[in-house]
Structures are given as C-alpha cells and as structure tokens.
Amino acid sequence: MLKYIGKRLIISAVTLLVILLILFLLLQFMPGSPFNDEKLSPEQIEQLRAKYGLDQPIIVQFFTYIGNMFRGDLGVSYSLSPNTPITDLISNRFPVTVMIGFASMIVGTFLGLILGFFTAFFKNRVLGAIYSIFTLLGIAVPSYIFAMFFSNFLGYKANLLPLLYDFRSPVISSVMPVMAMSLGVMAVVARFAKAEASEVIKSDYVLFAKCQGLSSRTVMTKYVLKNSLMPVITVVASLLVSLLTGSLVIEQMFSVPGVGGLLTNAINANDYSVVIALSFIYSALYIIVMLILDILYCIIDPRVRLGGKN
Amino acid sequence: MAEKRMRKIISALLSLVMITGVFGGCSASDGADNEINIALSSSPITVDPQLAFDTNAGSVISFFTSTLYVYNTDHELVPGLAESCDVSDDGLTYTFNLKENLRWSDGRPLNAEDFVFGFRRLADPDVASNSVYLITDSCTIKNAIEVNMRQKPVNELGVSSPDDKTFVVELENPCPYFMSLITMVNFSPCNEDFYYEVGTDYADRAENLLYCGPYIMDRYEPIAMQIHFTENPYYYRADEIKTHGITIQIVQNTQQAIMCYKSGVVDITSVSGEYAELTEGDPELHVYPQAYLSYIDFNHKNSAALQNRNLRLALTKSIDRDDIVNNLLRTGYSPMTCITPPDFYKETDGTDYSADGSRYDEYTRYDPDEAGRLWELGLSETGLSSVKLKIVYYSGNAALVEALTAQMKKALRGLDFEFRSVTMKERQRLYMAGEYDMILINWVADYCDPTSFLNSFFTDYVPYGYSNDEYDDLILRCDSAEMAKNADERNKLLHKAEDILMENAAAIPICTMGTNYLIHDGVEGFCLSPTGVNFIVTGLSKEVK
Numbered sequence: 128m129l130k131y132i133g134k135r136l137i138i139s140a141v142t143l144l145v146i147l148l149i150l151f152l153l154l155q156f157m158p159g160s161p162f163n164d165e166k167l168s169p170e171q172i173e174q175l176r177a178k179y180g181l182d183q184p185i186i187v188q189f190f191t192y193i194g195n196m197f198r199g200d201l202g203v204s205y206s207l208s209p210n211t212p213i214t215d216l217i218s219n220r221f222p223v224t225v226m227i228g229f230a231s232m233i234v235g236t237f238l239g240l241i242l243g244f245f246t247a248f249f250k251n252r253v254l255g256a257i258y259s260i261f262t263l264l265g266i267a268v269p270s271y272i273f274a275m276f277f278s279n280f281l282g283y284k285a286n287l288l289p290l291l292y293d294f295r296s297p298v299i300s301s302v303m304p305v306m307a308m309s310l311g312v313m314a315v316v317a318r319f320a321k322a323e324a325s326e327v328i329k330s331d332y333v334l335f336a337k338c339q340g341l342s343s344r345t346v347m348t349k350y351v352l353k354n355s356l357m358p359v360i361t362v363v364a365s366l367l368v369s370l371l372t373g374s375l376v377i378e379q380m381f382s383v384p385g386v387g388g389l390l391t392n393a394i395n396a397n398d399y400s401v402v403i404a405l406s407f408i409y410s411a412l413y414i415i416v417m418l419i420l421d422i423l424y425c426i427i428d429p430r431v432r433l434g435g436k437n
Numbered sequence: 438m439a440e441k442r443m444r445k446i447i448s449a450l451l452s453l454v455m456i457t458g459v460f461g462g463c464s465a466s467d468g469a470d471n472e473i474n475i476a477l478s479s480s481p482i483t484v485d486p487q488l489a490f491d492t493n494a495g496s497v498i499s500f501f502t503s504t505l506y507v508y509n510t511d512h513e514l515v516p517g518l519a520e521s522c523d524v525s526d527d528g529l530t531y532t533f534n535l536k537e538n539l540r541w542s543d544g545r546p547l548n549a550e551d552f553v554f555g556f557r558r559l560a561d562p563d564v565a566s567n568s569v570y571l572i573t574d575s576c577t578i579k580n581a582i583e584v585n586m587r588q589k590p591v592n593e594l595g596v597s598s599p600d601d602k603t604f605v606v607e608l609e610n611p612c613p614y615f616m617s618l619i620t621m622v623n624f625s626p627c628n629e630d631f632y633y634e635v636g637t638d639y640a641d642r643a644e645n646l647l648y649c650g651p652y653i654m655d656r657y658e659p660i661a662m663q664i665h666f667t668e669n670p671y672y673y674r675a676d677e678i679k680t681h682g683i684t685i686q687i688v689q690n691t692q693q694a695i696m697c698y699k700s701g702v703v704d705i706t707s708v709s710g711e712y713a714e715l716t717e718g719d720p721e722l723h724v725y726p727q728a729y730l731s732y733i734d735f736n737h738k739n740s741a742a743l744q745n746r747n748l749r750l751a752l753t754k755s756i757d758r759d760d761i762v763n764n765l766l767r768t769g770y771s772p773m774t775c776i777t778p779p780d781f782y783k784e785t786d787g788t789d790y791s792a793d794g795s796r797y798d799e800y801t802r803y804d805p806d807e808a809g810r811l812w813e814l815g816l817s818e819t820g821l822s823s824v825k826l827k828i829v830y831y832s833g834n835a836a837l838v839e840a841l842t843a844q845m846k847k848a849l850r851g852l853d854f855e856f857r858s859v860t861m862k863e864r865q866r867l868y869m870a871g872e873y874d875m876i877l878i879n880w881v882a883d884y885c886d887p888t889s890f891l892n893s894f895f896t897d898y899v900p901y902g903y904s905n906d907e908y909d910d911l912i913l914r915c916d917s918a919e920m921a922k923n924a925d926e927r928n929k930l931l932h933k934a935e936d937i938l939m940e941n942a943a944a945i946p947i948c949t950m951g952t953n954y955l956i957h958d959g960v961e962g963f964c965l966s967p968t969g970v971n972f973i974v975t976g977l978s979k980e981v982k
Contacts (some may be wrong), residue, residue, distance in 0.1 A: 162861060164569070167567060167570060168570065168574070171573075171585070174586075175565050178562075178565045190814060206482070207482060208659040209482065209483055209657040210488075210637075216660065219658055220660075226458060260938075278811070281695070282696065283696040283699070290693060290696055290697050290700065290702055291688060294662075294663060310792075348744070379689040379690050380689075380690045380693055381693070382663075382687055382690075384661065384662040384663075388689070392660075395861075397859060397860075397862050
C-alpha cells in the first residue's frame with residue numbers, strides 16, 4: 128500500500144508539472160495582455176512587462192516560477208489587484224469557499240442519503256413522490272435559480288436570512304448559499320444511494336441475513352447501508368472538488384468573498400499569475416482528492432486491491 | 438430509562454440555545470446609529486492612491502484622501518489641502534501654499550514634502566503606476582517622461598518643497614486644466630517615512646495606509662467585499678463630517694443590490710445595466726452626469742472606404758440615437774451628436790459648454806434618406822459597389838453594436854459587417870495594431886476640459902486614428918500659455934476644433950451615460966465629482982428614523 132501511495136505521489140507531482148507547463152504555454156496564446164489599457168503608451172506597457180518579468184523568454188519565466196513556488200511564493204497579481212501577493216489573495220478567500228463548500232457537501236450528502244435510503248427501504252408512494260420531486264428539481268435546476276428563489280422569499284420578502292454575506296456573522300449569512308448549493312448535491316447523492324440500496328436489498332446475502340432471523344434494523348445498517356456507500360463516496364468526492372473551487376454565480380449573488388469569482392475575474396483581466404496559481408491549486412486539489420478516494424476504497428471494500436496485482 | 442431520555446432532551450435543548458446564541462450574536466452587529474451603507478458593483482483593484490486607475494478605486498479612495506484642490510458639491514474648484522495657488526506668467530510653475538496644521542490620521546504633520554513624495558511615486562518606474570500618463574501625457578510635469586523611462590533619477594521630477602508649507606510643481610508645457618487634473622486621487626500626498634516603515638505591504642491592509650481625507654479606512658483587504666470607514670478626527674474639515682461610519686458593500690449582482698436597497702440593508706446603491714429600468718420613475722433614483730462618451734472610431738489609415746468623407750457621414754447619419762437610447766440603453770443614457778458631453782465643462786459665463794445638443798445636426802442628425810444619398814455619392818467617388826467593414830467591440834457592448842449595425846445596414850445599400858466581439862484588453866490591442874475598420878470606444882474623462890476627449894483625435898494619438906493638420910494646430914494653441922490666461926478665446930478654439938471633427942465625421946458619437954444611484958430619503962449630501970469618477974463625501978449624512 129505504501130509503495131502504491133509513493134508511486135501515485137510521484138505520478139501526481141509529474142502531472143502537476145506538466146499541467147503547469149501547459150498552462151504557461153496556453154497563456155501565451157491568450158489575447159491581450161494584463162496591461163493593455165486605453166491610456167497607457169507602448170513604452171509604459173513595456174515598463175510594466177519588464178517590472179513583472181513578462182519580457183523574459185517563456186522558458187525562463189517557467190523555471191523562475193517553479194523556483195519561487197518551492198519557496199511558497201506564487202508571485203503577485205498584475206492587474207486584478209496590482210502587487211498583492213497571490214498567496215494573500217487566496218489565503219484570505221479560500222477558507223470562506225472551503226467552509227461553504229464543505230457545509231454544502233455535508234448537508235447535501237446527509238439529506239441525500241436519508242432521502243435515497245428511505246425511499247429504497249420503505250417503498251412508500253408519498254416518499255417516492257417526494258424523492259422524485261427533489262431529485263428532478265435538484266438535478267435539472269441550476270443552483271443560482273435556487274439562490275434567486277431563496278434570496279427573494281427568505282431574504283427579501285420574509286426577511287429571515289441576510290441577503291449578503293457578512294464577515295461578522297459568517298454562520299447565518301452562509302445559510303442561503305449553502306442551501307442553494309446543497310440541493311444539487313442532495314439530488315445526485317439521493318439518486319445514487321437509492322439505486323445502489325435497491326440493488327443491495329435484492330442481493331442474496333441480504334436475503335440470507337434475513338433468513339438467519341436478523342432484525343431488519345441490523346440488516347439495513349450492517350449489510351445494506353455499508354455496501355451501498357461505495358458509489359456514493361465516489362460521487363461525493365468528485366462533487367467535493369467542484370464545491371471547493373467555489374461557485375462563481377453563488378458567490379457573486381451573495382457577495383461571498385471566496386475564490387469562485389477570482390479565477391473568472393483574473394481571466395478577464397488577463398492576470399496570468401492569478402490564473403496560473405488558481406488553476407494549479409485546483410489541479411492539485413483534484414489529484415489529491417482522487418488519491419484519497421482510492422485509498423478510501425481500499426479501506427471500505429477489501430475486495431479492491433491497490434496496485435492491481437494481488 | 439426515563440432519566441436517560443430526559444438527559445438527551447436537555448442536551449439537545451442546550452445545543453439549540455448555543456446555536457441561537459451564535460446566530461443572535463451575529464445579527465446584533467448591525468449598527469443602529471447613523472452609519473451609511475453603500476453598495477458598489479465591484480471592488481477597487483487597489484486603494485493605493487498613486488496606483489488608482491479604475492473608477493471603483495477613485496470612488497473608494499475619495500473617502501479617505503484629499504488633494505491640493507478639490508471640487509465642491511456645486512462642482513466648483515476650491516482649495517483643499519492647499520490654501521491658495523500662484524501660477525507663474527508663463528503658466529509653467531504652480532506654487533501651492535498649504536493650509537496650517539494639516540495632519541495625517543495618526544496625528545503626524547502633513548507637509549509639502551509629502552506631496553513631493555506622492556508625486557514622485559506617481560512617476561516612479563518602480564512603482565509602475567498605470568496612471569502615470571496623467572503627468573507624462575495629460576499635463577507633462579518637468580522631467581516626468583525621462584524619470585518614467587529611467588533616463589533621469591526620480592528626484593529630478595519637477596516637484597519641490599522650498600519649505601514645509603510650500604509645494605511647487607513645474608510643467609514642461611502650459612496646461613490650462615492642471616488644477617482640475619490634480620483633483621484626481623493620484624495626486625494625493627504620501628508620507629515617505631510611513632511608506633518605508635510599511636515596506637512592500639503598503640496599502641494592502643487598512644492599517645498599512647495613512648489617511649488625510651474625511652474618513653479613515655478601518656477594514657479592507659485586497660478585492661474586498663466589505664470596506665469600512667470611520668471619521669478622521671485630524672481631517673481639516675472634521676467639524677463638517679456628519680456621518681461617523683460608512684460601510685461599502687460590494688454587491689456584484691444588481692438584482693441583489695436592489696433587494697438590499699428595498700429591504701433597507703443598504704442606503705445607497707449603484708444601479709447599472711438592464712436593471713436600471715426596474716427603477717425607472719422611482720423618485721429615489723438619481724442620475725449623476727458623467728464625462729463619458731461612447732463613440733465609434735474609424736480606421737483612418739487602412740480602410741479604403743473610410744477614407745471617404747461622404748461614406749463616413751452616411752454612416753453617422755444612419756444612426757437613430759433616440760431609438761437606441763429609449764429602447765435599448767434606457768435609464769441614465771442620453772444620445773450624443775457631438776464629441777464633448779454636457780454637464781462637465783462650463784463656458785466663462787457659466788453656461789454649459791455643450792448645452793446646445795443640436796449644434797452639429799447637419800452632420801450627425803438621423804436622416805436615413807440623406808444618409809442613403811451620401812452613401813451612393815461616396816460609393817461612386819470611391820468606385821466601390823459594396824462595403825464590408827470589420828467592427829471591433831467589447832463583448833459587453835454586443836447588443837448596442839447589433840442595434841447600431843442593423844440601423845446602418847437598413848439605411849445603406851451594399852453595406853455589410855464582420856463582427857469581432859472581444860475582451861477589453863484585446864480590443865485595446867486591436868485598436869493599437871489597426872486591426873479594425875470601426876471600433877466602439879467608451880471613454881471617461883480624467884479632468885474637466887474638452888481636450889480630455891478632443892486629444893484622442895490628435896495626429897498619432899491613436900496609430901490608425903484621425904489626422905488633420907489644422908485640427909492639430911488648434912489643439913496645440915489651446916495648450917499654450919497665452920490661451921491658459923484667456924479662457925474665452927481658448928473655448929472658441931476648442932469649439933472650432935470640435936467643428937472640424939464633426940464636419941469631417943472623424944468619429945461617430947453615440948451616447949453619453951450617467952451613473953445611476955438609488956438613495957434612500959433622509960440620506961443627504963451624496964455627490965459625484967464633475968467627471969463622475971470621485972465621490973464627494975464630507976457632507977454625507979443620514980437622518981436616523
């Protein structure tokens with residue numbers, strides 16, 4: 128297992144380097160430059176390029192960047208917030224996005240599991256209808272529509288929840304963003320949970336367990352629940368990455384100071400250094416989550432053998 | 438058993454109390470005094486006054502800084518941190534006498550040396566301010582170009598402080614609008630000692646700045662969503678400050694901003710885009726004029742068709758600006774048939790320089806029949822049977838460009854377009870590289886003078902732009918020392934220069950835009966500078982209900 132993890136870590140590091148190089152090359156083809164502003168003369172633009180080292184050959188820029196990165200320096204922003212270290216920009220915003228992302232995932236997964244499993248266990252018509260409505264809505268309707276709906280009814284008309292994120296009251300002002308983002312998660316999780324649980328309930332070992340005279344509660348928790356969790360974990364993990372990168376629309380709507388809007392703004396402002404840093408972090412995040420997932424598989428289901436040989 | 442259940446219930450209740458405690462504590466943070474909450478649509482890219490470049494930065498920085506001269510709420514230029522100013526006969530040397538007892542927000546004295554350092558920072562190539570053009574181009578301070586190009590050291594910039602209370606600026610050429618220019622936040626003072634104490638962290642946190650304006654910023658972080666200000670007791674007009682605290686809340690979503698406004702979460706909000714019409718007719722909607730012009734510039738060098746005056750005139754006269762403003766752009770916009778927008782520059786008798794909106798009707802008024810006739814004439818002169826023009830524009834203006842081109846195509850036979858919708862920065866690159874036939878430009882003036890717009894048509898200001906010797910000569914004469922002293926005569930020259938542009942259809946003016954704000958009843962004293970860039974906030978007040 129350790130050998131496997133080591134191998135995966137090396138592959139991950141190489142992948143990240145390749146991603147970084149591709150990002151560098153792609154940005155060369157991006158139209159415009161961070162400094163093309165109406166009122167600047169070509170000489171002044173050249174001055175700015177020189178100040179940030181953008182006049183150097185691309186390969187020099189690449190290696191300088193990697194060197195700095197190992198020292199924990201991701202460079203400074205060129206045009207989004209000139210001269211601000213990117214680590215500052217991201218470290219201020221990442222916790223907020225992560226908090227809302229995690230909260231949405233936990234709430235969504237929890238509700239989704241309950242809805243999915245209960246619908247599978249008790250083949251009840253009312254429950255089935257609730258399940259269908261929620262999963263259909265959750266999957267078909269984008270989160271910003273929910274956000275608009277909640278803002279209008281809970282925030283504006285009923286005046287129950289704050290319309291904007293406020294750093295002084297992070298919990299209550301995260302409620303609406305979390306609600307809007309967790310509905311989609313809930314729908315996806317509920318569908319997977321229901322499908323998987325229905326399969327497991329029909330399986331021979333559950334029938335055997337029942338024949339042994341185990342209580343239906345024991346059968347459900349010990350056999351069905353545990354065995355149907357695996358695909359749910361896979362889907363939750365991949366959802367987690369998208370939740371942690373933040374939702375541009377939701378963050379904009381509730382004025383959440385997160386990283387969601389940062390990447391889009393950076394692309395629009397041709398702020399290369401921010402684009403590279405964020406894309407790199409997202410890639411790293413994705414690779415790490417996938418690695419953890421593989422290890423979790425192994426723990427939950429001993430049939431999965433890492434490395435493939437044994 | 439019962440005891441166990443009871444314990445469970447009690448612990449659940451306790452957790453509930455704790456959670457409500459957290460929530461309750463949060464909602465209590467809303468101040469009930471006369472604090473004012475303002476919603477702006479995007480955060481400033483910087484709060485370093487010398488680096489300020491965009492309108493958002495200008496607005497936010499104007500809360501906490503002050504300049505030598507300032508505009509008052511009647512849009513008159515009055516002394517700010519300066520007491521008076523003497524201008525030399527040749528119009529090249531400005532000597533500012535500072536007010537007595539000026540202080541920074543930490544109590545240290547503010548003197549002329551702080552202005553010297555502030556101005557030097559603006560020119561310094563290591564600071565690399567995007568706004569350096571204000572002193573190298575708009576009004577050239579002595580040696581500013583050489584300093585910025587590293588041909589001379591920063592301390593050779595033409596600014597000096599013979600004593601603590603006297604600040605002197607030397608210009609390369611006379612600049613009649615210099616006093617208006619220095620109301621921009623970029624010309625704020627900067628304390629050298631403090632700057633070096635803070636080092637590279639300067640202006641990246643509220644505590645890493647010194648303040649000399651009506652307010653002190655006490656909460657800020659780069660690309661902040663919330664900025665908070667409290668009054669500055671050391672401000673020279675501190676007794677006029679009526680509101681003790683101001684919060685700026687960045688609300689990017691206009692719909693959300695309007696809901697916040699209607700539910701009382703914010704007192705003032707900017708309203709932009711298609712949402713402005715939601716508030717049309719609202720008595721609390723205020724439209725502030727802005728020195729803004731949206732126009733189509735031609736490629737005067739590469740496009741064979743656009744070298745022809747009749748074809749350019751035909752394009753200009755084929756646009757129904759009223760239709761576009763009333764049905765597409767709506768609230769806040771007004772049609773423009775000249776280059777200098779109204780409400781930002783005055784004649785010597787106090788009338789608006791651009792009051793007569795119909796003065797160029799002959800060249801710009803919508804007349805599809807006349808446009809068609811001129812077009813045919815132009816086609817026969819150039820020997821072309823059809824014309825295809827490449828139009829470049831920022832993607833956010835796509836609807837406007839579609840409407841404009843549809844009108845042109847309807848009026849003019851054989852006209853076709855190639856559309857190029859791009860980002861702002863790419864549009865600028867294409868503009869400089871001449872890769873366009875027509876290009877939509879949105880221009881905001883920096884200072885209150887028609888040259889802020891007219892300079893764009895000076896030969897080689899834009900590589901593929903308009904060029905006319907007579908026009909260049911008029912503009913150069915406007916900037917002479919002689920004209921600086923004779924405003925009447927100078928205004929006549931400016932009008933004459935604008936006449937040349939319009940007669941020759943150098944560009945197609947489309948519209949001007951005001952900035953729309955919803956302001957609650959009871960909030961008084963909110964005002965924008967004549968260019969519409971800075972807020973004037975000293976007298977801002979809110980009636981507590």
